[in-house]
Amino acid sequence: MNIEKLKSAHKLLNEYKYELGKIEKGYTNRTLYINVGDNTIKEKPVTQLMKDKFIGGKGFGLYYLWHAVTPETKWNDSENEIVIGSGPIGGITQYPGAGKSLVCSLSPLTGMAMDSNVGGYFGPLLKFSGFDALELQGKAEKDVIIFIDGNKGTITIEEAPEEAIDSHILGEQLTEMYAENEEDKRNISVVSAGSAANHAYMGLLNFTFYDVRRKQIRLKQAGRGGIGTVFRDKKIKAVVIRFAGVKGNLNNADDQGKINRTGIKLHKEIHDFDAQQCRMRQVGTANIIEVMDQYDLLPTHNYKFGAHPDTYKISSKVFTGMITQNTPDGCWYGCSLSCAKAVDHFELKTGPYKGQKVIVDGPEYENAAGLGSNCGIFDPHAVLELNFYCDTYAIDTISYGTMTAFVMECYENGLINKEITGGLELNFGNAEASLEMLHQMARGEGFGKLAGLGVRNLKKIFAEQYGADPVFLNDIGMEQKGLEFSEYMPKESLAQQGGYGLTNKGPQHDEAWLIFMDMVNNQIPTFEDKAEALHYFPMFRTWFGLNGLCKLPWNDIIPASNKHSDEPAKIPEHVQNYVELFNGVTGKNIDKEQLIIQSERVYNFQRIFNIRMGYGKRIHDAIPYRAMGPVTVEEYLSRAERYDGQLKELVGFNPEGKSTEEKMAALRAYREDQYQMLTDAVYKRRGWTMDGVPTIEHLQSIGMDLPEVIEVVKKHL
Amino acid sequence: MIKLNNRACEWEEGLTVQGLLDKKRYTYPKLIIKINNVLVPQDEYTSTVIRDGDDVKVIHLLAGG
Ligand code: SF4
Numbered sequence: 001m002n003i004e005k006l007k008s009a010h011k012l013l014n015e016y017k018y019e020l021g022k023i024e025k026g027y028t029n030r031t032l033y034i035n036v037g038d039n040t041i042k043e044k045p046v047t048q049l050m051k052d053k054f055i056g057g058k059g060f061g062l063y064y065l066w067h068a069v070t071p072e073t074k075w076n077d078s079e080n081e082i083v084i085g086s087g088p089i090g091g092i093t094q095y096p097g098a099g100k101s102l103v104c105s106l107s108p109l110t111g112m113a114m115d116s117n118v119g120g121y122f123g124p125l126l127k128f129s130g131f132d133a134l135e136l137q138g139k140a141e142k143d144v145i146i147f148i149d150g151n152k153g154t155i156t157i158e159e160a161p162e163e164a165i166d167s168h169i170l171g172e173q174l175t176e177m178y179a180e181n182e183e184d185k186r187n188i189s190v191v192s193a194g195s196a197a198n199h200a201y202m203g204l205l206n207f208t209f210y211d212v213r214r215k216q217i218r219l220k221q222a223g224r225g226g227i228g229t230v231f232r233d234k235k236i237k238a239v240v241i242r243f244a245g246v247k248g249n250l251n252n253a254d255d256q257g258k259i260n261r262t263g264i265k266l267h268k269e270i271h272d273f274d275a276q277q278c279r280m281r282q283v284g285t286a287n288i289i290e291v292m293d294q295y296d297l298l299p300t301h302n303y304k305f306g307a308h309p310d311t312y313k314i315s316s317k318v319f320t321g322m323i324t325q326n327t328p329d330g331c332w333y334g335c336s337l338s339c340a341k342a343v344d345h346f347e348l349k350t351g352p353y354k355g356q357k358v359i360v361d362g363p364e365y366e367n368a369a370g371l372g373s374n375c376g377i378f379d380p381h382a383v384l385e386l387n388f389y390c391d392t393y394a395i396d397t398i399s400y401g402t403m404t405a406f407v408m409e410c411y412e413n414g415l416i417n418k419e420i421t422g423g424l425e426l427n428f429g430n431a432e433a434s435l436e437m438l439h440q441m442a443r444g445e446g447f448g449k450l451a452g453l454g455v456r457n458l459k460k461i462f463a464e465q466y467g468a469d470p471v472f473l474n475d476i477g478m479e480q481k482g483l484e485f486s487e488y489m490p491k492e493s494l495a496q497q498g499g500y501g502l503t504n505k506g507p508q509h510d511e512a513w514l515i516f517m518d519m520v521n522n523q524i525p526t527f528e529d530k531a532e533a534l535h536y537f538p539m540f541r542t543w544f545g546l547n548g549l550c551k552l553p554w555n556d557i558i559p560a561s562n563k564h565s566d567e568p569a570k571i572p573e574h575v576q577n578y579v580e581l582f583n584g585v586t587g588k589n590i591d592k593e594q595l596i597i598q599s600e601r602v603y604n605f606q607r608i609f610n611i612r613m614g615y616g617k618r619i620h621d622a623i624p625y626r627a628m629g630p631v632t633v634e635e636y637l638s639r640a641e642r643y644d645g646q647l648k649e650l651v652g653f654n655p656e657g658k659s660t661e662e663k664m665a666a667l668r669a670y671r672e673d674q675y676q677m678l679t680d681a682v683y684k685r686r687g688w689t690m691d692g693v694p695t696i697e698h699l700q701s702i703g704m705d706l707p708e709v710i711e712v713v714k715k716h717l
Numbered sequence: 718m719i720k721l722n723n724r725a726c727e728w729e730e731g732l733t734v735q736g737l738l739d740k741k742r743y744t745y746p747k748l749i750i751k752i753n754n755v756l757v758p759q760d761e762y763t764s765t766v767i768r769d770g771d772d773v774k775v776i777h778l779l780a781g782g
Contacts, residue, residue, distance in 0.1 A: 277747050294744045516745075516777040522722040523776070558778055563749045563756055568778060 003177050011159040013144065018153045021130030022134060026088030026251050027051065031060070032131040032155070034146060036234055037078050038139025039157050042195055046132055053704065057087035058115045058545035059602045060133045061104030063608060065113055065709070068137060071612055075108040075226070076233045083546035084191070085133030086123035089585050090548020092334075093248045094263030095577070096270065097550030099124050099332020101207060107225040108201040109399070109454050110482035112610045114225030114505050119331030119340065120207025120218075121189040122685035125150060125243040125546070128250050142234035147178060148245035160237050165195045166442075167206040168392040170359060171217040174240050175210055184244060185210040190217070191226035192238040194394030199444035200452025202399035202484075203228030206391060209331060211342075218342065219361050220331050223396040225483060226454075229358035232394075246333060254587030254641055262580045263334070268334045269559050278556045283316045283323070284341035285365040290315045293370065297489045297515060299355045299374040301428050303478055303626050304635050306489040310378035314368050318380050319343075325390075326581040337439035338554050343384055350432075351389055351439045360388045369487035370401020375408055376428030393442040398508075399454060402484035404434050406455050406477050415468035422446040455479040481506040481615065490627050492642075493519040494671075495530040498678050501623040502534060504606045504616075510551065510621075517569050536570070542599035547582065554578075575660075601704040604687075604694045611693060612712045618692040622680060629671045633660050636667075643667055654702045693717060720772045728769050735762040737773065747778040 061083035099122030107114035131148020145160040164296040179185040197203025205222040292298035296306035329340040371386040411426040440448025478485040483506025490496040499512035610616025630636040644655040687698025
């Protein structure tokens with residue numbers, strides 16, 4: 001790696017000097033704005049209104065994005081922004097999971113505001129460098145790198161023609177280039193995309209942290225919704241930050257003792273219980289692969305089925321054997337849950353880096369399910385290879401997995417053929433074909449380039465250009481609002497259908513995961529119970545994104561007190577921890593109800609943002625029938641006993657002597673109706689009209705009645 | 718018959734908590750189990766016998782993927 005040569009090719013476009021800031025009670029009270037079109041760099045004050053109504057992180061991101069765009073703005077217009085920020089609690093090191101960055105932008109897949117949450121050190125280092133958030137706007141003519149030196153107080157925009165595009169190389173190059181010495185590398189974090197983000201709509205952003213034990217960078221992904229595609233469209237190659245001097249008290253918390261005490265309690269729980277509970281320290285999120293299979297929830301063959309006899313081949317045991325590190329890794333200082341797993345010395349068998357030995361960050365559950373079982377691929381090596389290439393090329397593994405599964409089902413049904421796929425035999429289970437499609441996506445060639453447009457666009461193309469049946473495509477194409485579903489089977493849980501469908505950004509499970517509460521525990525039997533859960537959990541979970549927090553330490557470790565709790569699913573002791581952390585950092589005095597209202601404000605703001613962009617209504621909350629029930633005879637027969645029983649008991653339809661098609665039609669009518677009734681109940685609980693529009697009274701009651709918000713809502717009431 | 722999470726469920730003589738978990742393939746590790754509202758500690762799953770008509774709750778603690 002000739003760093004000097006790469007560096008000497010840089011051309012300085014602008015340099016900006018700023019006063020180093022001081023953080024007060026979690027806020028620097030300042031954000032950074034950079035326009036790569038005209039090379040403007042400026043500081044902006046954080047207003048009291050922003051702190052009161054939007055808190056930070058995703059709240060700030062949505063607020064800035066709203067004011068940057070108009071209802072006509074498209075994802076690739078220069079006014080679209082990428083906003084990256086942490087949040088008031090972000091950067092503390094005493095409580096696990098406090099190093100997340102939240103990224104917002106108009107999405108190429110959905111046309112609406114997308115938010116994505118990511119580890120790596122960037123968000124906290126940005127704050128310690130003096131900024132609560134970073135706005136990136138404009139489009140550069142040639143590839144640029146932005147470098148923020150948070151110790152020297154300098155920001156540069158540099159033309160950077162020669163560095164690699166793919167993240168695993170670019171991250172190393174830039175860490176080497178901008179660190180002052182080996183010791184300093186831990187103080188660098190790089191945000192970058194990859195070559196497939198130049199072509200595909202499902203491009204992601206990688207955020208690095210430097211792994212001091214391995215002496216290599218690690219990649220964490222802001223995966224969902226194509227923000228990496230926006231990044232590359234702006235011709236940004238990377239944003240690099242350097243800040244030396246991370247300490248536990250940099251947030252200048254109001255009550256450091258409170259934070260320390262809350263942290264010690266959780267560290268002890270993790271120490272005492274993780275090995276029996278989730279094994280996050282040992283396996284990471286992959287621990288649930290076989291659990292999902294056993295509960296019939298692991299998507300296989302494009303969500304047709306929930307289990308597969310070959311799942312044992314990609315079970316967490318198999319991956320544990322491949323994870324080569326000997327100590328658990330956190331993606332920010334102080335995270336003792338340490339789920340950031342990696343496979344070292346992984347030898348690639350295909351693609352431009354064939355034969356090289358690399359680190360694969362993962363496998364996360366979503367990767368194993370999306371790249372693996374959902375595509376009928378049960379080869380752990382192939383799953384890891386797909387995982388590696390998706391990351392370095394900057395492709396969202398979830399969208400890629402769900403899109404590939406869809407394309408495979410289309411191929412097996414003859415809706416597309418080898419002529420259309422350019423020779424790729426996209427049968428379920430064909431790992432080689434999936435890998436080749438991914439390499440094509442990175443090269444911007446052939447069927448891979450087309451596939452990168454995502455399921456929504458493919459449905460249109462297959463119907464309009466290749467004569468495929470649009471009704472069938474809509475039934476099996478697992479996308480909603482333009483975003484591909486994440487990797488859980490919602491078919492047998494009405495609440496989870498709502499958890500996917502009645503969301504702001506599209507079907508991602510980070511708002512609500514209710515399958516066990518609903519389907520197994522039977523804790524939320526009525527529509528009202530489900531609606532309450534679909535109010536509480538999305539609001540509660542939104543709060544993590546306002547504060548720069550990771551969701552996992554909330555419920556992937558369970559305190560001893562929980563078994564005596566009235567509401568065990570909420571993990572009340574941990575909810576109280578978050579109240580303490582917020583108050584400890586900011587000096588405010590909220591309680592658990594006010595915590596929910598903080599989220600509710602931003603959640604409703606995002607809903608109205610969607611409405612402003614021409615979406616966000618009831619019609620946009622519809623989900624494909626594959627998410628609700630059996631589309632094909634094969635699926636019905638695989639659970640015939642269950643479905644026949646439901647027809648008799650719930651629908652009042654006697655299945656005796658009826659054809660499978662007749663039974664399917666009766667079940668479909670029933671389930672579609674149930675989803676509509678659920679939608680009614682949820683809208684009511686959330687204070688929305690039956691068309692899904694927040695009412696003015698509701699906005700007033702939660703304190704989100706800003707004039708610009710009311711102006712949008714009024715037109716739709 | 719017993720009630721399992723408020724649904725009717727087959728019962729047989731001598732059924733233990735562990736036996737029920739095996740039968741239902743409830744392999745998830747984070748469970749809260751109560752019989753007639755009394756908590757069953759994890760180390761008593763194999764020795765605790767469920768009686769006909771019992772109200773059994775097997776609560777899986779996962780509200781987030
Ligand atoms: S739990 Fe995992 S993802 Fe969350 S902060 Fe810790 S290491 Fe990162």
